[in-house]
Amino acid sequence: MKNRMRTKHIAAILAAAIGISGVLAGCGNSGSRPTDAAAEQRAASEMNTGEQEETSTPEQEESSSEEEIVNTSMNPALAMRVAPEDEYYIFDLSENVTRTHVYYQNRYGIELAGDLYVAKDADLSRKYPALVIGPPFGGVKEQGPGVYANQLAQRGFVVLAFDPSYHGYSGGQPRLVGSTDIYAEDFSAGVDYLGLLDYVDREQIGAIGICGSGGFALSAAAQDSRIKAVAASVMYDISSMGNSATGEARARQLEELSRQRWVDAENGFPQFRNNYPDAPVDQVPAEMTGNNAEFYSFYATKRGWHPNALAGVTTTSMLSLMNFPSLSHINEIAPRPILFIVGENAHSAAFSETAYEAAGEPKEIYVVPDAIHIDLYDDVEKIPFDKLEDFFRTALEA
Numbered sequence: 001m002k003n004r005m006r007t008k009h010i011a012a013i014l015a016a017a018i019g020i021s022g023v024l025a026g027c028g029n030s031g032s033r034p035t036d037a038a039a040e041q042r043a044a045s046e047m048n049t050g051e052q053e054e055t056s057t058p059e060q061e062e063s064s065s066e067e068e069i070v071n072t073s074m075n076p077a078l079a080m081r082v083a084p085e086d087e088y089y090i091f092d093l094s095e096n097v098t099r100t101h102v103y104y105q106n107r108y109g110i111e112l113a114g115d116l117y118v119a120k121d122a123d124l125s126r127k128y129p130a131l132v133i134g135p136p137f138g139g140v141k142e143q144g145p146g147v148y149a150n151q152l153a154q155r156g157f158v159v160l161a162f163d164p165s166y167h168g169y170s171g172g173q174p175r176l177v178g179s180t181d182i183y184a185e186d187f188s189a190g191v192d193y194l195g196l197l198d199y200v201d202r203e204q205i206g207a208i209g210i211c212g213s214g215g216f217a218l219s220a221a222a223q224d225s226r227i228k229a230v231a232a233s234v235m236y237d238i239s240s241m242g243n244s245a246t247g248e249a250r251a252r253q254l255e256e257l258s259r260q261r262w263v264d265a266e267n268g269f270p271q272f273r274n275n276y277p278d279a280p281v282d283q284v285p286a287e288m289t290g291n292n293a294e295f296y297s298f299y300a301t302k303r304g305w306h307p308n309a310l311a312g313v314t315t316t317s318m319l320s321l322m323n324f325p326s327l328s329h330i331n332e333i334a335p336r337p338i339l340f341i342v343g344e345n346a347h348s349a350a351f352s353e354t355a356y357e358a359a360g361e362p363k364e365i366y367v368v369p370d371a372i373h374i375d376l377y378d379d380v381e382k383i384p385f386d387k388l389e390d391f392f393r394t395a396l397e398a
Helices: 002-018 038-046 144-153 180-195 212-223 238-243 247-267 290-299 315-323 349-358 385-397
Strands: 033-035 097-105 111-119 128-134 158-162 200-210 230-233 272-274 311-314 338-343 363-368
Touching: 097 144, 097 180, 111 144, 111 180, 128 144, 128 180, 128 212, 128 385, 144 158, 144 200, 144 385, 158 180, 180 200, 180 212, 180 315, 200 212, 200 385, 212 230, 212 238, 212 338, 212 349, 230 385, 238 315, 247 315, 311 315, 338 349, 338 385, 349 363
Parallel strands: 128 158, 128 200, 200 230, 230 338, 338 363
Antiparallel strands: 033 272, 097 111, 111 158, 272 311
């Protein structure tokens, strides 16, 4: 009975988070709107990029050359570069940390855009433990991942925050395509990159997934033994959407999504929905309530708004998210340790509880007092960095 109730709870909150109406009966983000994607998809593919930042080490120069200019219209798999004056982060970089834009490919040939965080006083003749951090579903590296990376770099970790394929500044066309397999692969691609740095100990690499990336980080660890430990912070298992409906309800969803593929094919571009405004707002609309209001208070306001995080995924991406579960092999991560971080008042706690039950030992759930879901995106007073440092130092040095 407890598991059935938890499944219903997960189905309800997942639909609100994804913000795609019509996929689940009666579900969807009230702030969502269908978008004519033609102009935005074409603009993304035609974007000419600016110069990259100067790098601080020879290894980074291989990925970031100051003179290199990349035109993504020639190769849509390439990541987009951003000029320094156009950068936008929701937090201030510590004066004790360097942040460098880096670019590297996943096994599908998609070039990912990442930010590498290293303490300024790091001795690059030594080897350090490293972490790769993925964003909430629909989020980008300039939000939560950067907040985590900025803090953990000060604690002696080399940290890579990245934009998933098809999102943010990473490559891939059409934009906003979602895939449980590719999202997991992006973590492994980050391990590839980190493990080739001379100052990283490739036997001491861990992963952190925030919200939706929590499930994808666990999925990556289940198939990639190079990931020695995983922390899932306020995890959402996005792929559990596939288990939230059965029988006729699931058949209706698949029929609707299958017909949408005809529409996309006829239009020449996929439909997606913008969940958040083109510029940050000061407050949540009075008529918006529940989880929608909570997410809106982060993604739509100055607290967490980012121009690359206005939507989730294309509508037909739900076919992949429904059909390919992320956590089928979570028990195979053992004996590598897993840390689940949940907020005491977080609506997403059921995802971590379910995954915890399925995972093998060693595993732990750490509850942050008086914290809601989005608090653990960016609130450095509530994100348990002491716990994260202790967990990864113990796990990676074992």
